[in-house]
Amino acid sequence: MEKEKVDTGRRKRSFENATTSHASGSSKKKKRRRKAKFSDNRTEASPSLEGGRNSKRRKKDQRQDDVPSNEKLGRSLCKTKGTTFLDKMRSRLQGGHFRMINEKLYTCCGDEALQFFKKDPSLFDVYHSGYQEQMSRWPQQPVNIIIKWIKNHSPSFVVADFGCGDARIAKSVKNNVFSIDLVSSDPSVIACDMSKTPLSTSSVDVAVFCLSLMGVNYPSYLQEAPRVLKKCGWLLIAEVRSRFDPNNGGADPVIFSKAVQQLGFTSVSEDFSNKMFVLFFFKKKEQQSKERKGIEWPELKACIYKRR
Numbered sequence: 001m002e003k004e005k006v007d008t009g010r011r012k013r014s015f016e017n018a019t020t021s022h023a024s025g026s027s028k029k030k031k032r033r034r035k036a037k038f039s040d041n042r043t044e045a046s047p048s049l050e051g052g053r054n055s056k057r058r059k060k061d062q063r064q065d066d067v068p069s070n071e072k073l074g075r076s077l078c079k080t081k082g083t084t085f086l087d088k089m090r091s092r093l094q095g096g097h098f099r100m101i102n103e104k105l106y107t108c109c110g111d112e113a114l115q116f117f118k119k120d121p122s123l124f125d126v127y128h129s130g131y132q133e134q135m136s137r138w139p140q141q142p143v144n145i146i147i148k149w150i151k152n153h154s155p156s157f158v159v160a161d162f163g164c165g166d167a168r169i170a171k172s173v174k175n176n177v178f179s180i181d182l183v184s185s186d187p188s189v190i191a192c193d194m195s196k197t198p199l200s201t202s203s204v205d206v207a208v209f210c211l212s213l214m215g216v217n218y219p220s221y222l223q224e225a226p227r228v229l230k231k232c233g234w235l236l237i238a239e240v241r242s243r244f245d246p247n248n249g250g251a252d253p254v255i256f257s258k259a260v261q262q263l264g265f266t267s268v269s270e271d272f273s274n275k276m277f278v279l280f281f282f283k284k285k286e287q288q289s290k291e292r293k294g295i296e297w298p299e300l301k302a303c304i305y306k307r308r
Protein backbone atom coordinates (compact mmCIF):
# COMPACT_ATOMS: atom_id res chain seq x y z
CA MET A 1 0.00 0.00 0.00
CA GLU A 2 2.67 2.44 1.14
CA LYS A 3 4.86 1.31 -1.76
CA GLU A 4 2.12 2.23 -4.20
CA LYS A 5 1.92 5.73 -2.72
CA VAL A 6 5.65 6.20 -3.05
CA ASP A 7 5.63 5.12 -6.69
CA THR A 8 2.72 7.36 -7.62
CA GLY A 9 4.48 10.33 -6.07
CA ARG A 10 7.55 9.62 -8.10
CA ARG A 11 5.63 9.22 -11.29
CA LYS A 12 4.20 12.70 -10.85
CA ARG A 13 7.64 14.19 -11.44
CA SER A 14 7.24 15.50 -14.95
CA PHE A 15 9.39 16.55 -17.86
CA GLU A 16 8.57 20.17 -17.04
CA ASN A 17 9.80 19.77 -13.46
CA ALA A 18 13.07 18.22 -14.52
CA THR A 19 16.02 20.00 -12.93
CA THR A 20 19.77 19.99 -13.26
CA SER A 21 20.55 18.65 -9.82
CA HIS A 22 21.97 15.24 -9.02
CA ALA A 23 21.21 12.80 -6.23
CA SER A 24 21.69 14.61 -2.95
CA GLY A 25 22.37 13.22 0.52
CA SER A 26 18.78 13.92 1.52
CA SER A 27 17.39 11.97 -1.44
CA LYS A 28 19.56 9.01 -0.43
CA LYS A 29 18.15 9.29 3.11
CA LYS A 30 14.63 9.40 1.68
CA LYS A 31 15.39 6.28 -0.34
CA ARG A 32 16.60 4.50 2.78
CA ARG A 33 13.47 5.58 4.65
CA ARG A 34 11.26 4.33 1.79
CA LYS A 35 13.08 1.02 1.80
CA ALA A 36 12.57 0.71 5.55
CA LYS A 37 8.84 1.50 5.21
CA PHE A 38 8.53 -1.07 2.44
CA SER A 39 10.06 -3.83 4.49
CA ASP A 40 7.96 -2.81 7.56
CA ASN A 41 4.84 -3.26 5.47
CA ARG A 42 5.82 -6.75 4.63
CA THR A 43 6.32 -7.82 8.22
CA GLU A 44 3.64 -5.83 10.09
CA ALA A 45 0.05 -5.01 9.34
CA SER A 46 -0.25 -1.35 8.46
CA PRO A 47 -2.84 0.59 10.52
CA SER A 48 -5.07 1.01 7.49
CA LEU A 49 -5.34 -2.75 7.13
CA GLU A 50 -6.57 -3.32 10.72
CA GLY A 51 -10.00 -4.93 11.18
CA GLY A 52 -11.85 -7.36 8.89
CA ARG A 53 -9.39 -7.32 6.07
CA ASN A 54 -6.59 -7.89 8.50
CA SER A 55 -8.19 -10.94 10.08
CA LYS A 56 -8.60 -12.42 6.58
CA ARG A 57 -4.93 -11.80 6.04
CA ARG A 58 -4.04 -13.49 9.37
CA LYS A 59 -5.99 -16.60 8.30
CA LYS A 60 -4.18 -16.61 4.98
CA ASP A 61 -0.87 -16.23 6.80
CA GLN A 62 -1.72 -19.16 9.07
CA ARG A 63 -2.41 -21.31 6.02
CA GLN A 64 0.98 -20.36 4.71
CA ASP A 65 2.87 -20.96 7.94
CA ASP A 66 4.70 -23.93 6.51
CA VAL A 67 6.06 -21.81 3.64
CA PRO A 68 9.65 -20.61 4.18
CA SER A 69 9.63 -16.89 4.93
CA ASN A 70 11.84 -15.92 1.98
CA GLU A 71 9.48 -17.64 -0.38
CA LYS A 72 6.51 -15.81 1.20
CA LEU A 73 8.34 -12.56 0.76
CA GLY A 74 9.00 -13.42 -2.87
CA ARG A 75 5.34 -14.18 -3.48
CA SER A 76 4.16 -10.96 -1.90
CA LEU A 77 6.64 -9.10 -4.04
CA CYS A 78 5.63 -10.92 -7.17
CA LYS A 79 2.12 -9.59 -7.68
CA THR A 80 0.70 -6.25 -6.70
CA LYS A 81 -2.54 -5.18 -8.34
CA GLY A 82 -1.89 -7.27 -11.43
CA THR A 83 1.62 -5.94 -11.92
CA THR A 84 4.45 -8.34 -11.27
CA PHE A 85 7.51 -7.36 -9.34
CA LEU A 86 9.55 -8.06 -12.46
CA ASP A 87 7.37 -5.66 -14.47
CA LYS A 88 8.00 -2.98 -11.90
CA MET A 89 11.74 -3.55 -11.84
CA ARG A 90 11.83 -3.56 -15.63
CA SER A 91 9.97 -0.27 -15.78
CA ARG A 92 12.31 1.23 -13.19
CA LEU A 93 15.34 0.15 -15.17
CA GLN A 94 13.83 1.60 -18.34
CA GLY A 95 13.09 4.83 -16.47
CA GLY A 96 16.73 5.02 -15.39
CA HIS A 97 17.88 4.32 -18.92
CA PHE A 98 15.57 7.02 -20.28
CA ARG A 99 16.96 9.59 -17.83
CA MET A 100 20.52 8.67 -18.80
CA ILE A 101 19.84 9.08 -22.55
CA ASN A 102 17.87 12.26 -21.96
CA GLU A 103 20.77 13.75 -20.01
CA LYS A 104 23.19 12.76 -22.74
CA LEU A 105 21.10 14.50 -25.43
CA TYR A 106 20.85 17.70 -23.40
CA THR A 107 24.54 17.87 -22.59
CA CYS A 108 26.28 17.05 -25.84
CA CYS A 109 26.32 18.49 -29.33
CA GLY A 110 24.40 17.09 -32.30
CA ASP A 111 27.39 15.26 -33.81
CA GLU A 112 28.02 13.39 -30.61
CA ALA A 113 24.33 12.56 -30.18
CA LEU A 114 24.31 11.12 -33.72
CA GLN A 115 27.33 8.90 -32.92
CA PHE A 116 25.76 7.87 -29.63
CA PHE A 117 22.68 6.47 -31.37
CA LYS A 118 24.70 5.04 -34.26
CA LYS A 119 26.53 2.85 -31.75
CA ASP A 120 23.27 1.52 -30.35
CA PRO A 121 20.11 2.54 -32.25
CA SER A 122 17.94 0.56 -29.79
CA LEU A 123 18.59 3.35 -27.26
CA PHE A 124 16.45 5.60 -29.43
CA ASP A 125 13.40 3.38 -28.72
CA VAL A 126 14.24 3.34 -25.02
CA TYR A 127 14.42 7.14 -25.06
CA HIS A 128 11.16 7.50 -26.95
CA SER A 129 9.12 5.12 -24.83
CA GLY A 130 10.29 7.04 -21.72
CA TYR A 131 9.59 10.34 -23.46
CA GLN A 132 6.08 9.26 -24.48
CA GLU A 133 5.39 8.19 -20.91
CA GLN A 134 6.43 11.63 -19.65
CA MET A 135 4.39 13.41 -22.32
CA SER A 136 1.27 11.39 -21.54
CA ARG A 137 1.13 13.38 -18.28
CA TRP A 138 1.13 16.74 -20.01
CA PRO A 139 -2.43 18.05 -20.34
CA GLN A 140 -1.59 19.27 -23.81
CA GLN A 141 1.29 18.36 -26.10
CA PRO A 142 2.90 21.10 -28.19
CA VAL A 143 3.16 18.79 -31.20
CA ASN A 144 -0.64 18.67 -31.33
CA ILE A 145 -0.87 22.46 -31.36
CA ILE A 146 1.61 22.54 -34.22
CA ILE A 147 -0.38 19.89 -36.10
CA LYS A 148 -3.51 22.02 -35.66
CA TRP A 149 -1.61 25.07 -36.89
CA ILE A 150 -0.46 23.21 -40.02
CA LYS A 151 -3.98 21.93 -40.69
CA ASN A 152 -5.26 25.52 -40.49
CA HIS A 153 -2.81 26.62 -43.17
CA SER A 154 -2.32 25.61 -46.77
CA PRO A 155 -2.05 21.84 -47.39
CA SER A 156 0.45 22.74 -50.08
CA PHE A 157 2.94 23.99 -47.48
CA VAL A 158 6.04 21.81 -47.40
CA VAL A 159 7.03 21.13 -43.81
CA ALA A 160 10.38 20.19 -42.25
CA ASP A 161 10.06 18.63 -38.80
CA PHE A 162 13.43 19.01 -37.10
CA GLY A 163 13.78 16.39 -34.34
CA CYS A 164 10.56 14.64 -35.34
CA GLY A 165 10.67 11.77 -32.81
CA ASP A 166 7.92 9.37 -33.85
CA ALA A 167 7.11 11.57 -36.90
CA ARG A 168 3.68 12.39 -35.58
CA ILE A 169 3.39 15.53 -37.70
CA ALA A 170 3.98 13.61 -40.94
CA LYS A 171 1.46 10.99 -39.85
CA SER A 172 -1.20 13.57 -39.01
CA VAL A 173 -1.29 16.05 -41.88
CA LYS A 174 -1.80 15.90 -45.63
CA ASN A 175 1.19 18.15 -46.33
CA ASN A 176 4.49 16.94 -47.67
CA VAL A 177 6.62 16.62 -44.52
CA PHE A 178 10.36 16.01 -44.25
CA SER A 179 10.83 14.29 -40.92
CA ILE A 180 14.34 14.58 -39.52
CA ASP A 181 15.86 12.87 -36.50
CA LEU A 182 19.04 11.23 -35.28
CA VAL A 183 17.62 7.76 -35.94
CA SER A 184 15.23 6.70 -38.65
CA SER A 185 12.51 4.91 -36.71
CA ASP A 186 10.40 4.89 -39.89
CA PRO A 187 11.53 4.67 -43.54
CA SER A 188 10.22 8.18 -44.13
CA VAL A 189 12.49 9.71 -41.47
CA ILE A 190 15.79 11.24 -42.60
CA ALA A 191 18.48 10.24 -40.11
CA CYS A 192 21.02 13.01 -39.59
CA ASP A 193 22.19 15.69 -37.24
CA MET A 194 19.76 18.49 -37.90
CA SER A 195 22.47 21.13 -38.10
CA LYS A 196 23.43 19.52 -41.43
CA THR A 197 20.33 18.26 -43.19
CA PRO A 198 20.28 17.07 -46.81
CA LEU A 199 17.30 19.36 -47.53
CA SER A 200 17.68 21.71 -50.49
CA THR A 201 18.07 25.42 -49.98
CA SER A 202 14.78 27.40 -50.07
CA SER A 203 12.69 24.23 -50.31
CA VAL A 204 10.28 24.33 -47.38
CA ASP A 205 7.47 26.59 -46.19
CA VAL A 206 7.41 25.63 -42.51
CA ALA A 207 10.31 24.62 -40.26
CA VAL A 208 9.25 23.03 -36.97
CA PHE A 209 11.40 22.55 -33.87
CA CYS A 210 9.15 20.91 -31.31
CA LEU A 211 11.02 20.29 -28.01
CA SER A 212 14.05 19.40 -30.10
CA LEU A 213 16.59 22.14 -29.25
CA MET A 214 18.35 19.65 -27.03
CA GLY A 215 22.03 19.86 -27.98
CA VAL A 216 24.41 22.39 -26.48
CA ASN A 217 24.97 23.66 -30.05
CA TYR A 218 21.25 24.36 -30.56
CA PRO A 219 21.92 27.65 -32.45
CA SER A 220 23.44 25.61 -35.28
CA TYR A 221 20.13 23.69 -35.57
CA LEU A 222 18.23 26.93 -35.91
CA GLN A 223 20.71 28.18 -38.49
CA GLU A 224 19.53 25.43 -40.82
CA ALA A 225 16.05 26.99 -40.84
CA PRO A 226 16.80 30.18 -42.83
CA ARG A 227 18.75 28.07 -45.34
CA VAL A 228 16.01 25.54 -46.07
CA LEU A 229 13.06 27.93 -45.76
CA LYS A 230 11.60 29.75 -48.73
CA LYS A 231 11.12 33.52 -48.54
CA CYS A 232 8.45 34.35 -45.93
CA GLY A 233 8.54 30.76 -44.70
CA TRP A 234 7.45 30.00 -41.14
CA LEU A 235 9.64 28.97 -38.23
CA LEU A 236 7.73 27.36 -35.35
CA ILE A 237 9.52 26.62 -32.08
CA ALA A 238 8.04 24.87 -29.05
CA GLU A 239 10.18 24.44 -25.97
CA VAL A 240 9.89 23.38 -22.34
CA ARG A 241 8.71 26.43 -20.43
CA SER A 242 11.27 26.20 -17.61
CA ARG A 243 14.02 26.69 -20.20
CA PHE A 244 12.63 30.19 -20.69
CA ASP A 245 12.12 31.14 -17.07
CA PRO A 246 14.86 33.67 -16.27
CA ASN A 247 13.87 33.64 -12.58
CA ASN A 248 14.77 29.98 -12.45
CA GLY A 249 18.00 29.74 -14.41
CA GLY A 250 16.21 29.73 -17.75
CA ALA A 251 16.93 31.91 -20.76
CA ASP A 252 15.38 35.32 -21.28
CA PRO A 253 12.79 34.79 -24.05
CA VAL A 254 13.38 38.35 -25.27
CA ILE A 255 17.09 37.65 -25.82
CA PHE A 256 16.27 34.32 -27.49
CA SER A 257 13.73 35.93 -29.82
CA LYS A 258 16.19 38.72 -30.67
CA ALA A 259 18.83 36.14 -31.59
CA VAL A 260 16.40 34.29 -33.88
CA GLN A 261 15.41 37.60 -35.51
CA GLN A 262 19.09 38.30 -36.18
CA LEU A 263 19.14 35.04 -38.15
CA GLY A 264 16.78 36.75 -40.60
CA PHE A 265 13.31 36.34 -39.08
CA THR A 266 10.49 38.57 -37.94
CA SER A 267 8.77 37.62 -34.73
CA VAL A 268 5.07 37.06 -35.43
CA SER A 269 3.84 35.88 -32.03
CA GLU A 270 4.74 34.14 -28.80
CA ASP A 271 2.50 32.01 -26.64
CA PHE A 272 3.26 31.67 -22.94
CA SER A 273 -0.24 30.55 -21.97
CA ASN A 274 0.68 26.93 -21.37
CA LYS A 275 2.26 25.90 -18.06
CA MET A 276 4.47 23.27 -19.66
CA PHE A 277 5.76 24.80 -22.88
CA VAL A 278 6.21 28.03 -24.80
CA LEU A 279 5.65 28.63 -28.50
CA PHE A 280 7.44 31.07 -30.80
CA PHE A 281 6.23 31.88 -34.32
CA PHE A 282 8.63 33.59 -36.74
CA LYS A 283 8.56 34.39 -40.43
CA LYS A 284 11.60 34.51 -42.66
CA LYS A 285 12.33 38.03 -43.89
CA GLU A 286 12.23 38.66 -47.62
CA GLN A 287 15.66 40.22 -47.54
CA GLN A 288 18.32 38.20 -45.78
CA SER A 289 21.40 39.83 -44.37
CA LYS A 290 24.51 37.69 -44.81
CA GLU A 291 26.04 38.85 -41.54
CA ARG A 292 25.05 36.26 -38.95
CA LYS A 293 28.16 36.24 -36.87
CA GLY A 294 28.22 37.63 -33.36
CA ILE A 295 24.65 36.71 -32.51
CA GLU A 296 24.35 36.37 -28.75
CA TRP A 297 22.47 33.15 -28.08
CA PRO A 298 21.28 32.55 -24.54
CA GLU A 299 22.16 29.23 -22.99
CA LEU A 300 19.16 26.91 -22.82
CA LYS A 301 19.32 24.89 -19.65
CA ALA A 302 19.10 21.14 -19.89
CA CYS A 303 15.92 19.37 -18.81
CA ILE A 304 17.52 16.75 -16.64
CA TYR A 305 15.78 14.55 -14.11
CA LYS A 306 16.98 14.15 -10.56
CA ARG A 307 18.58 10.76 -10.13
CA ARG A 308 16.69 8.54 -7.73
Ligand SMILES: C[S@@+](CC[C@H](N)C(=O)[O-])C[C@H]1O[C@@H](n2cnc3c(N)ncnc32)[C@H](O)[C@@H]1O
Nearest residue numbers: 110143163164165181182193194210211212214
Ligand atom coordinates in the same frame (compact mmCIF):
# COMPACT_ATOMS: atom_id res chain seq x y z
C1 LIG B 1 12.00 15.62 -27.01
S1 LIG B 1 11.96 14.81 -28.54
C2 LIG B 1 10.58 15.60 -29.35
C3 LIG B 1 10.04 14.79 -30.47
C4 LIG B 1 8.90 15.44 -31.26
N1 LIG B 1 9.32 16.65 -31.90
C5 LIG B 1 7.71 15.69 -30.38
O1 LIG B 1 7.41 16.85 -30.07
O2 LIG B 1 7.06 14.71 -30.00
C6 LIG B 1 13.33 15.57 -29.35
C7 LIG B 1 13.78 14.85 -30.57
O3 LIG B 1 14.82 15.62 -31.17
C8 LIG B 1 15.79 14.74 -31.65
N2 LIG B 1 17.09 15.44 -31.75
C9 LIG B 1 17.82 15.98 -30.77
N3 LIG B 1 18.96 16.48 -31.26
C10 LIG B 1 18.95 16.26 -32.58
C11 LIG B 1 19.86 16.53 -33.64
N4 LIG B 1 21.02 17.14 -33.41
N5 LIG B 1 19.53 16.17 -34.88
C12 LIG B 1 18.34 15.53 -35.14
N6 LIG B 1 17.45 15.25 -34.18
C13 LIG B 1 17.74 15.59 -32.92
C14 LIG B 1 15.82 13.63 -30.62
O4 LIG B 1 16.39 12.45 -31.13
C15 LIG B 1 14.35 13.48 -30.27
O5 LIG B 1 13.73 12.52 -31.09
